[in-house]
Amino acid sequence: MMDTTSARRASFWIETTPRTSFPPLQGSITVDVAVLGGGITGLTAAVLLKRLGKTVAVIEAHRIAEGVTGNTTAKVTSQHRLIYDWLIRRHGERKARLYARANETAIERIASFISEKGIVCDLSRLPAYVYTEVEGMLPRLRAEADAARRLGLPSSFVREVPLPFAVKGALRFDDQLQFHIRKYLLPLAEEIPGAGSYIFENTRAVGVREGIRCRVDTDRGRVISKDVILATHVPFLFKGQLWGKAIPRREYGISARIGPTPASEGMFINAESPTRSVRTAARDGHNVLIVVGESHKTGEEPDTERRYRRLEEWASSRFGVRDFENRWSTQDYFPVDGLPYVGRIGAGPGHVYVATAFRGWGLSNGTAAAMLLSDLITGRGNEWAELYDPARKSHLASTGFYKEGLEEAAHFVGDRVRVPESSPADVRAGEGRVIKVGGDHVAVYRDPGGEVHALSAVCSHLGCIVSWNPAERSWDCPCHGSRFGYDGEVLQGPAVRNLESKNLGP
Secondary structure, eight states: OOOOOTTTTTTTHHHOOOOOOOOOOEEEEEEEEEOOOOOOHHHHHHHHHHHHHOOEEEEOOOOTTTTTGSSSOOOEHHHHHHHHHHHHHHHOOOHHHHHHHHHHHHHHHHHHHHHHTTTOOOOOOEEEEEESSSSHHHHHHHHHHHHHHTTTTTTEEEOOOOOOOOOEEEEEEEEEEOHHHHHHHHHTTTSSTTTBBBEOOOOOEEEEEEESSSSEESSSSSEEEEEEEEEESOOOOOOOOOOGGGEEEEEEEEEEEOOOOGGOOOEEEEEEOOEEEEEEEEETTTEEEEEEEEETTOOSSSSTTTHHHHHHHHHHHOOOBBBBBEEEEEEEETTSSOEEEEOOOOOOOOOOHHHHHHOOOOOHHHHHHHHHHHHHTTTOOOOTHHHHHOOOOOGGOOOHHHHHHHHHHHHHHHHHOOBBBBOOOSOTTEEEEEEETEEEEEEEETTTOOOOOEEOOOOTOOBBBBBETTTTTTOOOTOOOOEETTTOEHHHEEESSSOOOOOOOO
């Protein structure tokens, strides 16, 4: 029988590395570049810019490398499931080749950092596989292999895959990377502080004013800079409204110790749904199996616990593991036209830059984004700029753009209508529920001790009604992916203000 009750709610990567302790911002400082967000994009951009002679300040709302980056699968690959054949058909071969080149270059940039700094981060060069157990998927895998080869990628179609269960075939990319993301990023981040540059943790940016000199307002003080990078997963600024051009999706991860397994010879993801992304890692001399998947749109799954159960049942049946040590979840944004948004917001000589919507492949795309942004800020040319341009028009022709707008409108109106009049007394211990009290929409959570935590159910970003996520004990917005703790604290943007507390009386 599987032991799922003892699994700890922390990612494998966070639990196996020490926590950081950079100070919060106090007062006001001036630097060349303010970098909002301490994940792989923000930290990489800060290192590159500092090496190019810029002073930088990284502003992180919580702790660096503990957000989306700290909850990754930690695969560094240009193999983004079945994307290249689609990119060629949707955007043309030139842009597909640029995307391939950007991600391959990012892989080598990471490898170079590791080599030149002597970073010990469990690095392995392994093949990556997209496999299928469905005969009918083989034509798509063959087409993807052909498309990727045309673009210069190390691609082939194979029948044999080092997994302990039978597959019909797979797309293979050679010479890809896997590592321990925090063992990589924390030593890299040590290069940032000093000589007029900083990392500030537990400091939430709440506003940016653009001008000859930009001003970043935070809950701790102010940063004055010439340029600003928003690497906050999804930017909170209304300028560009990128949260309206990308779809938030949640995904779940588990880990368990495992004996010798052929899966240690590669990295794997299936071609069909639901997603099963697989790799191994090392812990205290033991092999660890990591499985990630069960993606769904944020705020639209009432039983998030079942997502973990499904992953655990699958890992148990396919790999024979029983005792699960870690459970975690993450959130990614999917651009409506399939390409990330990286570059300057708005037309003209602006000084605010963004990087978002990496489609779940943030380690390579995020590193490529950091390289592009450092080039743009320092006035150097970069052939990827047009590809990732946030102001591009191609998303307007996407059916996903209009579909997402209709779904947001449906949530904004329909979720209000569906909420019943009720009493907090109807909410059981351990349960969260949105109810209507005196005409107000109230998010009520009763903790296991019986204490009621009542908040406004209206998202502080753009006013959609939040929904309860039981696995994470959070309130999630189905419109743009903002997330809040049961106490109302912002966990993820684009919201920057907590949910308002409600006093429901005795």
